[in-house]
Amino acid sequence: MESNAGTTETRSNVTVPDGGEVAAFESLQFTDEIHRLISAPATDNASSFTALLELPATQVVELLHSPESVKLIVASAPNVEDFKGSFHFPSNTGLIQKDARFSVFSGEGNNKNEKSNSPEMTSKNSSANLEKAVKSEPAETASSLPLVSDPTVENRNIKRKDREKKVKGSTKKSKTATNERLEDAEKLPYVHVRARRGQATDSHSLAERARREKINARMKLLQELVPGCNKISGTALVLDEIINHVQSLQRQVEFLSMRLATVNPRIDFNLDSLFTPESGSTMDGGNFPSLVTPLMWPDVQVNGYRQQFQHQWHFDTLKQPIWGREEVCNNYVTLENSLLSYDSSANSAATLHANQLKMEL
Amino acid sequence: MMNTPQQVKNPSTSLKSRFITRFLGALTKINAEDPISSPSPTRIFQRYRRIKVASNKSMAYSVRSRRIWSRAMLSRFRSRRSAFSGRRSSVKTTNCTTINVTINENKTAKGGLDMQTDELRELVPGGEAMDVCNLLDETAHYIKCLTTQVQVMRKIVDFCHLSK
Numbered sequence: 001m002e003s004n005a006g007t008t009e010t011r012s013n014v015t016v017p018d019g020g021e022v023a024a025f026e027s028l029q030f031t032d033e034i035h036r037l038i039s040a041p042a043t044d045n046a047s048s049f050t051a052l053l054e055l056p057a058t059q060v061v062e063l064l065h066s067p068e069s070v071k072l073i074v075a076s077a078p079n080v081e082d083f084k085g086s087f088h089f090p091s092n093t094g095l096i097q098k099d100a101r102f103s104v105f106s107g108e109g110n111n112k113n114e115k116s117n118s119p120e121m122t123s124k125n126s127s128a129n130l131e132k133a134v135k136s137e138p139a140e141t142a143s144s145l146p147l148v149s150d151p152t153v154e155n156r157n158i159k160r161k162d163r164e165k166k167v168k169g170s171t172k173k174s175k176t177a178t179n180e181r182l183e184d185a186e187k188l189p190y191v192h193v194r195a196r197r198g199q200a201t202d203s204h205s206l207a208e209r210a211r212r213e214k215i216n217a218r219m220k221l222l223q224e225l226v227p228g229c230n231k232i233s234g235t236a237l238v239l240d241e242i243i244n245h246v247q248s249l250q251r252q253v254e255f256l257s258m259r260l261a262t263v264n265p266r267i268d269f270n271l272d273s274l275f276t277p278e279s280g281s282t283m284d285g286g287n288f289p290s291l292v293t294p295l296m297w298p299d300v301q302v303n304g305y306r307q308q309f310q311h312q313w314h315f316d317t318l319k320q321p322i323w324g325r326e327e328v329c330n331n332y333v334t335l336e337n338s339l340l341s342y343d344s345s346a347n348s349a350a351t352l353h354a355n356q357l358k359m360e361l
Numbered sequence: 362m363m364n365t366p367q368q369v370k371n372p373s374t375s376l377k378s379r380f381i382t383r384f385l386g387a388l389t390k391i392n393a394e395d396p397i398s399s400p401s402p403t404r405i406f407q408r409y410r411r412i413k414v415a416s417n418k419s420m421a422y423s424v425r426s427r428r429i430w431s432r433a434m435l436s437r438f439r440s441r442r443s444a445f446s447g448r449r450s451s452v453k454t455t456n457c458t459t460i461n462v463t464i465n466e467n468k469t470a471k472g473g474l475d476m477q478t479d480e481l482r483e484l485v486p487g488g489e490a491m492d493v494c495n496l497l498d499e500t501a502h503y504i505k506c507l508t509t510q511v512q513v514m515r516k517i518v519d520f521c522h523l524s525k
């Protein structure tokens with residue numbers, strides 16, 4: 001394999017840190033990963049750590065937007081020599097952190113890059129702040145990465161992981177053109193794994209993106225709520241539809257209340273007389289059917305009941321609680337169930353309704 | 362208007378049932394207070410207004426303070442009530458307009474959709490002081506409640522027509 005030369009080189013270098021310096025940097029994990037890396041089949045480009053580092057570095061230069069990344073790349077260049085020499089990890093924690101952040105998992109296609117970079121980075125990152133990025137990296141990158149099992153990474157924020165998954169999903173959907181280009185063209189370094197590929201990494205844009213996602217989620221809910229909105233694409237039109245819907249609903253309320261105002265005079269909603277005698281008995285009991293609900297919901301398919309409605313209604317207008325409640329019970333128990341079943345959420349309304357009305361009046 | 366004591370909060374109490382309860386109670390009150398058989402348009406108009414207010418109030422009370430829009434609506438009712446008693450007049454509306462103006466100036470979110478969000482803010486009670494995210498949330502709930510309202514009222518009307 002072409003990497004043999006490089007690997008031998010690295011191998012010799014690996015033995016060195018076993019003893020000393022690496023120990024300071026959680027050598028055990030690192031060396032394990034290094035061994036894994038070495039034993040793993042190498043892919044094309046990078047044959048040595050230097051090459052590996054250069055590759056992502058250059059591409060990161062192209063793709064990164066944030067200034068920090070540029071600094072990192074600049075800074076990482078001298079580190080390459082260090083790596084070459086003796087796996088002497090840079091003691092510069094700032095650099096370490098930045099290195100970590102740049103989630104060097106250069107692309108899913110390039111396993112070697114990933115493996116070589118990630119072990120360094122993750123081990124370095126054990127104390128880094130940008131653990132989140134690192135954690136995202138394992139989640140993002142191919143499952144072949146051994147890093148996923150890195151305990152330090154796993155202890156990170158779960159929230160970030162969710163976002164990464166979302167990001168991964170979004171990368172699959174390739175929401176932005178830049179993402180697509182990145183994925184297809186180079187399949188190399190992520191700008192910032194937390195963000196989508198190819199997008200800015202500063203906190204402002206991240207927050208904005210999160211906000212936009214929230215808003216889009218809510219727009220979807222609204223689209224489902226408003227009939228006929230599913231087919232419309234484009235936020236402006238959907239919002240227009242929603243506005244129209246709200247306006248029409250408000251107008252309907254007004255219209256119906258006008259109808260009630262005109263219709264009502266003929267009807268005496270005389271619930272007082274109906275309920276006051278019952279107040280003691282059926283406060284809690286759900287067995288007593290509400291006298292009012294069947295009267296109010298004429299959705300009965302059973303026509304036979306209608307006449308009884310009218311009969312009862314006459315009684316009502318006479319303000320005489322004449323009807324034996326037991327009779328009414330028999331009539332309306334079945335009615336309630338059918339009437340209120342028109343809405344699944346109101347199934348229990350019947351029994352509660354009576355109680356509530358009593359309490360109100 | 363709604364001098365109801367604390368209702369029994371059954372876990373199975375749905376928004377619809379709460380609204381039905383309150384609204385029917387309000388209707389009976391309105392019917393009791395008004396002379397029923399008065400065909401004059403002014404009286405009918407007054408009834409209409411009262412019923413409309415009762416309907417919105419019933420819904421707002423059914424939602425209690427769980428939503429921004431219901432809270433805004435309830436405070437609107439309360440201020441209106443005190444306005445009727447002669448103390449202040451439409452303080453709320455002036456406040457709303459000022460808030461609206463400031464929000465307009467500070468809008469950064471969706472450049473081309475400011476107009477729609479503005480309209481939405483006007484429609485949804487209390488929308489002036491909400492950010493877009495909350496506004497959409499509240500709109501969804503408001504739409505749900507409005508549909509319930511319309512459904513219930515339609516049934517009442519149908520029933521009343523039926524029983525004539």
